[in-house]
Amino acid sequence: MRKRVVVTGMGVVSAVGNSVPEFWNSLVEGKDGAKEITVFDASPYRTRIACEVVGLDLGAHFWKKEARRLSRCDQFGLVAFREAWGTARFDQNPVNKERAGVVLGAGSGGILSVEKYFRDFYQGKGRPSPSLLISYSLATTTDLIAIESGLKGPRTTTATVCSSSSASIGVAYDLIQMGLADAVVTGGSDSLCEVSYSGFSSLKLVDPEGCRPFDKRRQGLIIGEGAGILILEELGHALRRDALIHAEFLGYGICADAYHLTAPEPNGEGVERVIRGALSHAGVSPEEVDTINAHGTATPFNDIAETRGIKRVFGERAKEVPISGIKSMVGHCLGSAGGIEAVATVLTIKNGVIPPTIHYEVPDPHCDLNYTPNRSMKKDVRVAISNSFAFGGNNVCLVFGKYISNAECGVRNAE
Amino acid sequence: MGNTFQMRNAECGMRNKNPKSEIQTPNSPKGRRVVVTGLGMVSAIGVGREAFWENCLLGTSGIKPVRRFDVSSYRSKLGGQLPEIDFKIFIKPANLRRMDRIGKIMVSAVKLALDDSGLDLGKEDPHQLGISIGTGLGSSDTVDQFFRALLKEGPVGGQPLLFQTAVPNAITSHCAIEHGIKGVNITFSHKETSTEMAMAYAYHLLKEGRAEVILAGGGDELSEPLYHVYSMLGALSPGKGKGSEGVMPFGRDRNGIVLGEGSGIIVLETLEHAEKRGARIYAEIGGVGLSGSTDGVLRYDLNGDSIARAMSMAAEEPAIVDYISAGANSTPELDRAEASAIRKVFGERTKEIFVSSLKSMIGEFDGSGGVRACGVALSLYHGVIPPTIGTVNLDPSCDLNVILGQSKEKEIRSALLNSCSNGGSNISICFKRFA
Numbered sequence: 070m071r072k073r074v075v076v077t078g079m080g081v082v083s084a085v086g087n088s089v090p091e092f093w094n095s096l097v098e099g100k101d102g103a104k105e106i107t108v109f110d111a112s113p114y115r116t117r118i119a120c121e122v123v124g125l126d127l128g129a130h131f132w133k134k135e136a137r138r139l140s141r142c143d144q145f146g147l148v149a150f151r152e153a154w155g156t157a158r159f160d161q162n163p164v165n166k167e168r169a170g171v172v173l174g175a176g177s178g179g180i181l182s183v184e185k186y187f188r189d190f191y192q193g194k195g196r197p198s199p200s201l202l203i204s205y206s207l208a209t210t211t212d213l214i215a216i217e218s219g220l221k222g223p224r225t226t227t228a229t230v231c232s233s234s235s236a237s238i239g240v241a242y243d244l245i246q247m248g249l250a251d252a253v254v255t256g257g258s259d260s261l262c263e264v265s266y267s268g269f270s271s272l273k274l275v276d277p278e279g280c281r282p283f284d285k286r287r288q289g290l291i292i293g294e295g296a297g298i299l300i301l302e303e304l305g306h307a308l309r310r311d312a313l314i315h316a317e318f319l320g321y322g323i324c325a326d327a328y329h330l331t332a333p334e335p336n337g338e339g340v341e342r343v344i345r346g347a348l349s350h351a352g353v354s355p356e357e358v359d360t361i362n363a364h365g366t367a368t369p370f371n372d373i374a375e376t377r378g379i380k381r382v383f384g385e386r387a388k389e390v391p392i393s394g395i396k397s398m399v400g401h402c403l404g405s406a407g408g409i410e411a412v413a414t415v416l417t418i419k420n421g422v423i424p425p426t427i428h429y430e431v432p433d434p435h436c437d438l439n440y441t442p443n444r445s446m447k448k449d450v451r452v453a454i455s456n457s458f459a460f461g462g463n464n465v466c467l468v469f470g471k472y473i474s475n476a477e478c479g480v481r482n483a484e
Numbered sequence: 485m486g487n488t489f490q491m492r493n494a495e496c497g498m499r500n501k502n503p504k505s506e507i508q509t510p511n512s513p514k515g516r517r518v519v520v521t522g523l524g525m526v527s528a529i530g531v532g533r534e535a536f537w538e539n540c541l542l543g544t545s546g547i548k549p550v551r552r553f554d555v556s557s558y559r560s561k562l563g564g565q566l567p568e569i570d571f572k573i574f575i576k577p578a579n580l581r582r583m584d585r586i587g588k589i590m591v592s593a594v595k596l597a598l599d600d601s602g603l604d605l606g607k608e609d610p611h612q613l614g615i616s617i618g619t620g621l622g623s624s625d626t627v628d629q630f631f632r633a634l635l636k637e638g639p640v641g642g643q644p645l646l647f648q649t650a651v652p653n654a655i656t657s658h659c660a661i662e663h664g665i666k667g668v669n670i671t672f673s674h675k676e677t678s679t680e681m682a683m684a685y686a687y688h689l690l691k692e693g694r695a696e697v698i699l700a701g702g703g704d705e706l707s708e709p710l711y712h713v714y715s716m717l718g719a720l721s722p723g724k725g726k727g728s729e730g731v732m733p734f735g736r737d738r739n740g741i742v743l744g745e746g747s748g749i750i751v752l753e754t755l756e757h758a759e760k761r762g763a764r765i766y767a768e769i770g771g772v773g774l775s776g777s778t779d780g781v782l783r784y785d786l787n788g789d790s791i792a793r794a795m796s797m798a799a800e801e802p803a804i805v806d807y808i809s810a811g812a813n814s815t816p817e818l819d820r821a822e823a824s825a826i827r828k829v830f831g832e833r834t835k836e837i838f839v840s841s842l843k844s845m846i847g848e849f850d851g852s853g854g855v856r857a858c859g860v861a862l863s864l865y866h867g868v869i870p871p872t873i874g875t876v877n878l879d880p881s882c883d884l885n886v887i888l889g890q891s892k893e894k895e896i897r898s899a900l901l902n903s904c905s906n907g908g909s910n911i912s913i914c915f916k917r918f919a
Binding site: 113114115167170171175184187188190191192199202203205206207208209211212213215216219220221222223224225226227228229230236240243244246247249263264267268269270271272273323324325326327328329330331339342350459460461462463464 | 582610611614615619620621622627628630631632634635638639642643644647648649650651652653654656657658660661663664665666667668669670671672673674675677681685688689692694709712713716717718772773774775776777778779780781782790793797850905907908909
């Protein structure tokens with residue numbers, strides 16, 4: 070029998086809120102996180118907006134010296150982790166730290182620091198500090214979280230960029246299934262940097278007018294940053310320490326388009342396979358899915374492929390299942406996108422509210438589903454899925470469900 | 485009635501259902517058996533199984549002065565560089581054009597592994613075929629080229645073709661596209677344990693029946709920015725202080741690592757699938773162990789406790805472990821910790837267990853686990869253990885049964901592949917003789 074795995078802690082840093090309550094309020098209200106970039110000089114670029122994190126009081130979280138040593142990505146990851154760990158009440162209910170792991174997804178990691186080093190180095194500006202290079206590895210944020218909290222369980226980092234932190238949640242779940250951990254800190258953190266900004270710009274995938282998923286006028290993504298951290302825990306372990314259970318993680322799918330390095334498979338065949346794989350792994354039928362947190366990057370091709378994939382799985386019902394594209398508010402946070410969206414999905418289940426896709430005005434005949442345009446809606450959600458797709462057609466789909474106790478479940482089954 | 489049933493299903497999720505898995509622990513006898521049926525390696529001491537194994541047993545060193553880029557400004561001059569490779573032999577021309585060097589290295593290793601396994605992809609279900617890759621720094625050279633162009637020319641210098649190969653999962657995507665691999669697809673990047681994680685994950689999925697075949701492993705490339713970073717962080721031999729430059733795992737005079745490069749892929753397959761197609765089986769995976777230590781972001785597990793935990797978890801039967809392919813990389817801190825961990829796990833038996841570090845021949849790189857795993861599988865299959873070269877005198881605090889200089893014939897019942905990363909992730913994988 071597979072173990073049941075539940076979410077017992079969450080933390081967020083994002084352009085629309087630096088804590089779970091603030092983040093959720095912004096999503097429900099449909100707040101746009103896009104603003105002028107300040108973390109690097111974006112003046113030479115055609116577009117200069119991103120969903121940058123603001124108002125994070127570093128002084129309240131780190132000693133001065135500590136803050137200097139950490140990359141922006143590390144800072145976000147640690148702040149979100151502390152919120153998740155604190156709300157999971159591990160301080161009051163100590164966990165066996167040899168059975169608690171950390172699995173994060175990474176995108177560009179602490180490359181902002183590495184860029185600073187190499188910019189100075191290549192331009193011959195003195196001797197940049199080698200400590201900036203500690204962030205050269207994508208594993209640095211993962212290690213720092215484990216070191217801060219003394220977690221000695223399994224530890225790894227996934228690196229599929231745009232789907233990284235969704236993949237990390239799947240891997241975290243499997244480490245619990247393997248019997249190697251009782252609790253795993255998972256999700257991801259990522260920060261803005263010039264390399265990824267200019268990369269997406271060079272591919273002409275950045276929309277100068279904002280992120281408009283599924284809207285006919287969409288031209289591309291808006292890059293975001295932040296961290297989304299979840300604590301996955303084996304149910305029995307969570308119950309024994311009387312943890313607050315936010316939702317259950319039911320399973321996931323992971324597969325590849327094997328089609329093109331950047332473009333998605335246009336007919337949505339890869340999207341269909343990953344959703345079907347996820348539902349089958351979770352033991353859930355398509356009829357049971359109440360909402361979809363879309364990948365929804367607002368690039369012309371992604372949104373069509375995703376819409377087609379959803380239709381292939383849900384058939385006639387596709388139009389009834391509300392979809393939300395929260396990248397319209399938080400931007401595409403690359404390595405942390407899946408983590409932030411997983412937090413949003415859990416909150417959707419918990420609160421019975423589906424966040425909107427904002428900036429949605431002109432319907433696209435190729436994207437003709439219910440994207441929850443501009444206003445959030447109330448709905449009792451029992452099962453929700455969250456899609457993430459990456460360059461190279463690396464697809465991941467996560468399935469979350471409302472937590473129902475074994476006893477309650479048994480009673481219902483006996484009815 | 486139908487509706488009620490559906491509602492129950494939704495509300496109770498999957499808790500009463502158990503579609504494909506029956507697994508409790510990584511090493512429980514339940515679940516499918518997983519075997520190694522193909523090996524592909526692109527290494528400094530040989531491309532392809534035969535060349536690699538011959539040089540391994542001879543104790544050939546792949547470490548030479550670095551020629552791919554200028555190292556005159558560094559204290560270190562050595563590297564484990566790949567020979568010149570004609571990648572056209574391994575990769576379709578249309579795809580080759582889109583790949584950077586590390587992409588080519590990776591796809592070539594995959595091709596070699598597939599050929600070695602005898603798998604006929606035309607007959608396989610592509611959705612049951614997966615790939616799980618680990619890389620420490622992937623396309624570091626491409627990222628560097630992209631960044632330099634950006635610095636020089638501003639936003640117009642941003643080259644889309646470079647960017648799409650610069651992401652760490654591009655190497656995995658290249659492999660999937662080249663061979664039409666449509667199942668599981670994942671890339672790990674966690675320093676020296678990247679590839680071991682890729683293999684451990686693949687093992688678990690196969691065991692649960694979520695795929696039939698997974699290509700697992702990975703690699704890294706020796707690039708100038710990488711050399712620079714390691715040098716600035718003080719990791720390269722010759723380190724500060726005494727000793728000459730070189731790689732000497734467990735040696736008294738070691739003083740840091742020598743960077744290498746390469747890629748190794750193992751074909752992992754459920755036993756059922758392997759037997760059905762009459763595959764050659766090199767070894768079986770016995771179990772995996774993962775642990776963490778928390779001594780610092782650039783520190784290894786200092787006292788060896790976490791490494792010991794990973795080994796204990798992986799070895800289903802410690803009494804039949806005959807060989808350990810060590811993670812020891814010629815860093816005093818790691819070599820001592822691993823030696824101490826081995827003693828903690830095996831106690832009195834320590835002196836009976838043969839130990840060698842293939843890093844002495846290929847150098848250290850984050851993705852070295854793929855090549856080293858191929859070595860372990862071949863040791864089990866042929867009953868020969870390759871030596872640790874370079875090391876002459878053992879560090880007294882590493883008093884293990886390290887095979888120095890010459891390979892050793894030995895029937896191995898089971899072997900451990902160890903890996904330990906600075907920052908504190910430790911993974912051990914148990915390979916056992918297939919019977």
